[in-house]
Amino acid sequence: MKMWRKNLIVCWVGMFVTSIGMSQIAPVLPLYIKHLGVSNTGLIAQFSGIAFGVTYIISAIFSPIWGSAADKFGRKPMLLRASLGMAIVVFSMGFAQNVYELIGLRLLQGAITGYSTACTALIATQTDKDHAGEALGTLSTANIAGSLLGPMIGGYIEENFGLQNVFFITGALLVITFITTVLFVKESFTREEKKVIKIKELWDKVPEKSLTITMFVTFFVLTVALYSVEPIITVYITQLSSNTSHVALIAGMAFSASGLANIIAAPRLGKLSDKIGAQKVMLVALVMAALIFIPQAFVKNPWQLMALRFLLGLTTAGLIPSVNILIKKITPNSLTGRVFGLNMAAGYLGVFGGAVLGGQIAAWFGIRYVFFITSLLLLINAVWVYFNVYKKLSLN
Template structure:
């Protein structure tokens, strides 16, 4: 087996476990904060928002830093640093005595994280050019799958084993990811002796900085769109449902439907992008996703919403691999880690921004406007991609060398 294929398997497992760990904690934060002694409902909501957002803000800040270090010392050391650091920090969350200690550890978790960035960089630099789309598409299913299963796993552990065990089990899973990385990930990294480049010097080395900016903004808009429904999905399902006894379960299914579809479609769309060009997949995916958001505002029952969310997942599955392929193609190999770090920062800001946007728009204008605004953002992004990427790049992937 080729080295990059074995690394893909290990990285997929590590990203899957890391994603489960991050996503299964978020739904239980309000319960844990209440367990720590905060009884006022308004304060519980306030602290939950701070604890949730703190992690992603720090991730956005530190992802480029760890990406830069990955270019200097190698990607495997960053995988080991991240998995081991997060395992210790998340395990420690089970021992906190107050909400301030919890928030501090969430901040620290965001500082040391970066497993996904290092994995993406490692596979992007190692995979054969003709298989890059398939490899990155397959890798993206790990994050999607973990996010899909995480909330359900966290809820099951909390209900059957207690709140604190969610953190202990997550920490243990991350230690397993650390051990598998130590044993099985192989990297032939050659350190280059070069001066530390400033941000301006790095930017000047990029053949097409305008295209890179478009990729960052597309990453931001995509995650913002996917997470804009997270704060309101339970409320929306409650409005649509005639039987309120299973609202939480149905809401979870509705939110997870897009993730399930992405797991199915991402490797296939990644492979297709290797043949027809990632710019074509990206444009079509943005257009289809923008259109599919609109009827979600007019559904009559949760099952219609679930079906549309599934179709949305089929469309958005092609976006992240396409963005990563184009970033790889326009970035010098010595800067790949740093540039992918910036791309991950854009995604983390999109997660944070989407959560804020969905709640605020729903509160001010109504739930349906969340779908209208998100659709508009995706369609505007599609128009921008058409003029700045699709019209600019060669029509065949074979000639796409910038």
């Protein structure tokens, strides 16, 4: 088996587990904050929002920094640092004595992330051109599936094993990720002595600035679209369901349906990108995703919503591989880690922005408008991609 394929398997598992580590806390946060002594309902909601969102904001800041370190010191050291660091921090959350310690640990968790960035850079630089779409498409499923399935996994652990065990079990899984990375990830890396360059200097070296910006924005819009429903999906399921005894479980299933579809479709769409061009897959996927959001506003029961969320996952599965393929194509190897770090920062901001946007739209206009406005964002992005990416690359 080729080295990149072996590394792909280990990186997929590691990215899946670290993504779960980032997102599994969402459904248990209010319960854990109450367990830590906060009894006021308003304060619980406020602290929950801060504790969930702060990790992604800090991750957006630190992701380019760790991407730069990956280019300088190698990708494997960054994988080891992130997996072991997250294992310690997540495990420690189970021992938090108050809500401020929990938020502090969530801050620290955001600062030490970087596993996904290093994995993407490692696979992108090791994989030959003919298999880049397949490899990056497969890898992309780990991050998105872990993020979308994480809340359901966290809720399941809490219900069956207890609140604190959510953190202990996830921490143990991250230790296993660290060990498998030590043993099985192989990297041939020759360190070059480079001076530390600032963002402006880095940007001056990026050859295709307009295309790169379009990729960052597309990745941001995609994550906004995927997470815009997170704040409202439980309320929406409650409105749609006559039986409210299993609302949390059904909401988790509806939210995770797109993650399951991603796992199924992304490797295949990645291969298709290798054959016909990533820009073509990206454009069609954006338009289809935008259209599938609209009927979600008119469903009559949770199962219809679940089916549409699954279809959405099939379409969005073509976007992350396409973004990564095009970034790999237009970025010199010496800058790969840093550029993928900036792209991952855009994704983290999209997670936070999507959750905030969905909540605000639902509060001001109603739940159904979350789907309409998200659809509009994707369509606007599709038009931009058509003129700035599709037409430009199709002429070359």
